[in-house]
Amino acid sequence: MKLIKTEDAVGHVLCQDITQIIKGVTKDAVFRKGHVVTKEDIPVLLSVGKEHLYVWENDENMLHENEAAQILYEICRGEHMHGTDVKEGKIELVAEIDGLLKVNKKRILAVNSFGQMMIASRHGNVPIKKGDKIAGTRIIPLVIEKEKMEKARQTGGSEPVFQLLPFKHKKVGIVTTGSEVFKGRIKDTFGPVIKGKLAEFPTEVLGQTYVDDTKKNITAAIMDHIANGADMVVCTGGMSVDPDDCTPGAIADTGARVVSYGAPVLPGAMLMIAYYQKDGKEIPILGLPGCVMYAKRTIFDLVLPRVMADDKLEKEDISILGEGGLCLNCEVCTYPNCGFGK
Template identity: 55%
Template sequence: MKKIPVKDAVGSVLCHDITQIIPGVVKDIAFKKGHIIKEEDIPLLLSIGKENLFVWEKKEGYLHENDAAERLRACAAGQGLTFSEVKEGKINFIAEYDGLLVINTKLLYELNSLGEIILVTLHNNYPVKKGQKVAGTRVIPLVIDEDKIKKAEALMEQQKIVSILPYVAMKVGIVTTGSEVYHGRIKDAFGPVIRRKVEEYGCEVLGQSILSDDENKITQAVQEWIDKGAEMVICTGGMSVDPDDVTPSAIIKTGAELITYGAPVLPGAMFLLAYKGDIPILGLPGCVMYSRTTIFDLVLPRILAKERLCFADFAAYGHGGLCNECEECKYPDCAFGKGV
């Protein structure tokens, strides 16, 4: 820190706040610590009695907070992000488009463990909207040892911490089973819910097959939708463990690879996911009909972001997988599914 005349301070960095006081009018900070003095600041500084200023003296091996924040942003940010202007060592990360927020939580922990620098984010696997703030970085001291930033850069040399995966709109085929629906005894309630939810992501529903509880016919219907160009097939009905609920076995009979049948999520425990090649086949439990938010809402954005889910992804849902079923649903701005 050094003391210099105000007239010589353009381009220098303030080491302290400067308060402006006009009796009966204002008493507030006119210039904050870390502010870079501009030519137009000089008249105001003189008017509030500042002939000299204490400014940061650039020193080899040390960085100003703003320069350090820019370097943090560059090494931490992946695809799908825009940024606020750097201010007081802080930069906000903003979603460039609708998509799935992906956080490397291990690297995030290691970065924040370095001290004097922070990166805070929304939860991993959060479905975000264009323009939404998703993360923010901040350098704590006004001046930081450059070695600390070099450690952060080395940590993230191979992988980024924050990225947004864009959704890929898919063509969807729906297979609804159940003799009661097939014979018209009750009206299908699954179809409208599924259509609404997938169309919110820009997907096209190719159509819906309504069948009795016949394993062979269900298998055939799933394959027919794939043959017609479906990039995802969603099956409803017959997902419990009752002897006449044959949808899971019918899905497996297509030759698809079973990822999970059952998941530690409530509502949504009797969920099934399988892949036939690259095509996801979902078996939805009955709760999707009547519960506002279920496992379907957790999994659908990840599938549309072209993640290929594995069993471990579902096992991790146990932490945070219990929905409070609030009277007014605020998902995704709540704890549901946020343990992963």
């Protein structure tokens, strides 16, 4: 930092805010720290009494905050997102599509641990709408060592901190079990709930099949939907551990790879996730617990966005949901802007 005459400051970077005070009109910074002085700025600077200015001295080993901010942005940016204009070392990332946000937690921690730079983001594995803000990044000081920024760039290799996986169009088959519904003794209230949640994503419901509590009939209904081109099958009813609850066994009898039966989430402990192999791809089969029918938000809301983005779920992905897996059933639901599933 050095002090120079204002008339000689063109092209230099200010090291301080320059405040303009006009009684009854304004009291604000007319130029911010980090501003690059232009010829047109000189009369304004002189008018606010600044005949000398503190400016940044060029140093080949240092970067201006805006140059460093661009590097931080490049570390963060994945596909389907863009940055705002850099301002005072800050760039925000904005979604260009609807999709599932994935966060490289190890890398964001590594970058934030360097100090003098920061990344603040939304939680990962949540649905994002086009135009939503994904993250904010900032360089803290006016200047920062080039070496530090290069070390930050090297953390985690070439993988960006953020990825936005687009939701895929899926044809969905629904299998509703239960003799009471199959025989028309009660009206099905599960199907409309499932269809409503599926409608939040690019889906086409191929049909809803009603079957009794016979395991082989449930298995056959699942396989019929797959044979008819379903990219995903959702099963409702018969998911508990009672002797006459046959849906988990029926899903297993399809030959699908069972990832998990049970989840550390309330509501939603009796969830089942399996993948059926067909023509080189894995078709998800979800067995949904009864709570999905009446609770505002459940395990289904946590796994559905990931399934829709073809984000393959494994046992660990379910087990890790225990912390944050308790829905508080708030009177006014704000999900996903709450702690559930985070």
